[in-house]
Amino acid sequence: MDVYEAIAARRTIRAFDERPIERAILERMLQAGLHAPSHDHLRKWRFVVVDDRVKRMKLVSFFQREWTERELESWLENAGMENDCQRAMYRDGVPKQTTMILDAGALVIPCFRQSEPLLDKKTSLHELNAFASMWAVLENILIAGASEGVFGVTKIISSLPERDHVRAALGIPGEYEIPCYLALGYPREDAVWHAQMPVDVKASVFVNSWSGT
Secondary structure (H helix, E strand, O other): OOHHHHHHHOOEOOOEOOOOOOHHHHHHHHHHHOOOOOOOOOOOEEEEEOOOHHHHHHHHOOOOOOOOHHHHHHHHHHOOOOOHHHHHHHHHHHHHHHHHHHHOOEEEEEEEEOOOOOOOOOOOHHHHHHHHHHHHHHHHHHHHHHHOOOEEEEEEOOOHHHHHHHHHHHOOOOOEEOOEEEEEEOEOOOOOOOOOOOOOHHHHOOOOOOOOO
16 A cells, blocks of 8 residues: 555544554554654654553543533533534544543554643744644654554543643652644444545645635
């Protein structure tokens, strides 16, 4: 599979079968992540691979909950989602935030060095450089995974208390920030493959000005 095929093949999956990811395959994927552009040229990225089921249970205990249909529809309405494709994705995905982490063939916690508190008030986009670089790392991993038949999903660390919960559970040093959980694995037979929003490059690219004239 060439790089364009891998990019096109990448999909978000939240239902995984029981097969673990061979460590050699996972390491190839993480190595691809480490080839991403680094904002400071130092590539001070680290990954915590969580195989232990008990530790996974401890991680999800922070946000684990059962969703009723009414609660889910209310959440979608409050989020202002009007697009049917988008609503379908979230309607399927939100209730699976716990199971996708528990059942993933590999659960990876990516970490990056951050000189200033990530969630403090920012005065310049430059202060987000380390955060932006980490998302380039994650995209490389997901594309490499697609070339291996491995798919995944991220769950954002949405608050300081959640970050501190993950940090304490896994012994992550304080100078490292934790942007998300990265759940990876092989799709279950009944996994939902959501329709992708169509994108036309010609309609998305302007030349010399927004109007393209």
